[in-house]
Amino acid sequence: MSIRTVVLTLVAVAAVGFAGTPAVADGGSGVVRVDSGWLRGKVAEDHVKFSGVPYAEPPVGPRRWRPPADPVSWQGIRDATKPGTPCPQQRLAGTAEDCLYLDVTAPRSKRGGPKPVLVWLYGGAFNSGAAEEFDGTRLATSGDVVVVSMNYRLGALGFLSSPALDGSGGNYGLMDQTAALRWVKRNAARFGGDPGNVTLAGQSAGARAVCAHLASPLSRGLFHRAISQSGACDNEVLTLPAAQAFGAQATEQLGCTAAPDVAACLRGQSVEKLLGTLAGVGFAFNGKVSDRPWNPVAGTPMLPKQPRDAMRDGTAARVPLIVGSTRDEMRMFVSWESNMTAGRYTELVGQTFGGRAGDVLATYPVGDYGSPALAMSAVLSDWGGAIGACPVLRTAEAAHQPVYAYEFAEDSGQVTETGFPQGSYHGLDLPYLWDLDMAQNPYxxxxxxxxxLSAKMIGYWSAFARTGNPNGPGRPHWPKGTVIKLSSDGIAPTPFAAEHRCGFWARVSRHAAR
Incomplete structure (x- = not known):
C-alpha cells in the first residue's frame, strides 16, 4: 500500500469515525467504508454521490448465466465518481458484461435519524436501460431519502431460460436486483440510510420487476414498501415452459442445439450475437408482455407463481404499495404505425381480440375519438395487454395491503409530424421525479x-418511503382505495374505472384469441 493510500485511509477513518458514523452525515467528506472496501464519492453542497459501486462479481466467462456472487474486496480507496458500465444492450454504446454496479445518492441534510432508502429499477422492456440515466439528486435532496439505482443484466444475458445452464429457469436479471437489495441491507447505514426502511420502486419493466419481487420468496424482507409505475402486477409474465421454448429457439439460432456441451457453446457466444438473438420478437404494439422472450419467469425458485396470483391469494409481500399509470400509455407506440386507417384499426382489433373484436369496436367507435390512431390508442391503453390502465386497477383491487393508486394525467403537448397528439404517454412521469439523461430521454x-407538480410528487413518493403513507402537509390528501389524478391543473380523485371502461375489460378475456 502506498504512502498516499495510507494517508487517505487515515483521513477516511477520521471522517467516518471509529464508531462507524457515516461520512455523509457529518459534513460529507465523500469517503465511506462499505463491506467490500473504501469508496470516495463526489461531494456537492447538498448531497454526496457514489457511482459505479460493485454489488456483485462481474458475470463474465464462466459466471455468465449464473446467480450473482458477492463482490471481492479491494484495497485502498476506490474512486466512485464515475458511472459503472451499463449492461450489454443494443440501444446504448460502451456497454460490457462487467456491469453489476450501483449508484448511491445521499443527502447532506442535518435531520436526525437514519433516512429512508429508495431503490430504483429502470425500465426498458428488460432489453435496455442503465442506472446512470437516472440522476436521483432532486429526489434525494428534496425528499431527504437515500437513493440507490443499479444496473442489472438484460436481454438474453439476463433472462435466457435453458435447462442446459442450471435449474434457475432464467431470471438472472431479477437475481441481480435481489443481490443489490442484499447489498443495500448490509451497507445502507454507511450512507445514513435505514436498512429497515427500504422502498423498492420501478417504472415499466422496472415496475414489473417490483411485482416479481413482491411475489418472490428470495426477496422477502429485503424491502418494506413498493412503488410500481406503469407496470401492473396483474399482467402475466412468462411461464417456465414458454420461457424454455424461447430458450430453445435462441439456442438453435445460436447454433448450439447439437453441441456436445450446450452450456459451454452458449457461454462461448459473443455478446453481439446474443444481443441479436430473438431481437424484436413479441414487440407488436397490440401484443402482451408475455409475448416477449426476455422476461421474468414464473414457476421458478425466484418466482414460484405469477405475481398476479400471489397478489390475489395474499402470498405476495404485504408491504404498502403505490401503483399507477400514465393516462395515455400506448399513444407513443401507436404513433409509430404510419398507416392507421379505419380499415387497419378494424383489422388490428380483430387480430388482438378475436371473437370479442365486435364488442371492442362497438365500445370504441372511431367516430368517438377523431381518428383511427386515437381509437387504437384508447383501446390498447385501457386494455393494458402490454401496459395500461385496467391491469393497474386490478392490481390495486387484488392487494392485501395498503394501496395508493394514481393516474398521471399531465398532457405533454407534443404532436408528431403527422399531427398525432402524444398526450400523457408512457414514461412522461419520469422527469417529474428524476433528472434524466436527456440525450437518451428527450422529454x-x-x-x-x-x-x-413535480415537487408535490416528490413529496408524495418520499413521504411514502418514510412512513408507508404518501400524505403530508402542503399536498392534497391521497386516500387509500381511491385513484387520484396527478396533473398541474390539480390533484384530486378521478373516475378512473369508468373513464378507462374497466368494467367492460373485466368481461373481455385477457387471453382473447389473436
Whole structure:
C-alpha cells in the first residue's frame, strides 16, 4: 500500500469515525467504508454521490448465466465518481458484461435519524436501460431519502431460460436486483440510510420487476414498501415452459442445439450475437408482455407463481404499495404505425381480440375519438395487454395491503409530424421525479406549473418511503382505495374505472384469441 493510500485511509477513518458514523452525515467528506472496501464519492453542497459501486462479481466467462456472487474486496480507496458500465444492450454504446454496479445518492441534510432508502429499477422492456440515466439528486435532496439505482443484466444475458445452464429457469436479471437489495441491507447505514426502511420502486419493466419481487420468496424482507409505475402486477409474465421454448429457439439460432456441451457453446457466444438473438420478437404494439422472450419467469425458485396470483391469494409481500399509470400509455407506440386507417384499426382489433373484436369496436367507435390512431390508442391503453390502465386497477383491487393508486394525467403537448397528439404517454412521469439523461430521454422541459407538480410528487413518493403513507402537509390528501389524478391543473380523485371502461375489460378475456 502506498504512502498516499495510507494517508487517505487515515483521513477516511477520521471522517467516518471509529464508531462507524457515516461520512455523509457529518459534513460529507465523500469517503465511506462499505463491506467490500473504501469508496470516495463526489461531494456537492447538498448531497454526496457514489457511482459505479460493485454489488456483485462481474458475470463474465464462466459466471455468465449464473446467480450473482458477492463482490471481492479491494484495497485502498476506490474512486466512485464515475458511472459503472451499463449492461450489454443494443440501444446504448460502451456497454460490457462487467456491469453489476450501483449508484448511491445521499443527502447532506442535518435531520436526525437514519433516512429512508429508495431503490430504483429502470425500465426498458428488460432489453435496455442503465442506472446512470437516472440522476436521483432532486429526489434525494428534496425528499431527504437515500437513493440507490443499479444496473442489472438484460436481454438474453439476463433472462435466457435453458435447462442446459442450471435449474434457475432464467431470471438472472431479477437475481441481480435481489443481490443489490442484499447489498443495500448490509451497507445502507454507511450512507445514513435505514436498512429497515427500504422502498423498492420501478417504472415499466422496472415496475414489473417490483411485482416479481413482491411475489418472490428470495426477496422477502429485503424491502418494506413498493412503488410500481406503469407496470401492473396483474399482467402475466412468462411461464417456465414458454420461457424454455424461447430458450430453445435462441439456442438453435445460436447454433448450439447439437453441441456436445450446450452450456459451454452458449457461454462461448459473443455478446453481439446474443444481443441479436430473438431481437424484436413479441414487440407488436397490440401484443402482451408475455409475448416477449426476455422476461421474468414464473414457476421458478425466484418466482414460484405469477405475481398476479400471489397478489390475489395474499402470498405476495404485504408491504404498502403505490401503483399507477400514465393516462395515455400506448399513444407513443401507436404513433409509430404510419398507416392507421379505419380499415387497419378494424383489422388490428380483430387480430388482438378475436371473437370479442365486435364488442371492442362497438365500445370504441372511431367516430368517438377523431381518428383511427386515437381509437387504437384508447383501446390498447385501457386494455393494458402490454401496459395500461385496467391491469393497474386490478392490481390495486387484488392487494392485501395498503394501496395508493394514481393516474398521471399531465398532457405533454407534443404532436408528431403527422399531427398525432402524444398526450400523457408512457414514461412522461419520469422527469417529474428524476433528472434524466436527456440525450437518451428527450422529454419536454417542465413549466413552472409542472415544477410545482413535480415537487408535490416528490413529496408524495418520499413521504411514502418514510412512513408507508404518501400524505403530508402542503399536498392534497391521497386516500387509500381511491385513484387520484396527478396533473398541474390539480390533484384530486378521478373516475378512473369508468373513464378507462374497466368494467367492460373485466368481461373481455385477457387471453382473447389473436
Amino acid at each position: 419536454p422541459p417542465l413549466t413552472a406549473k409542472q415544477e410545482r
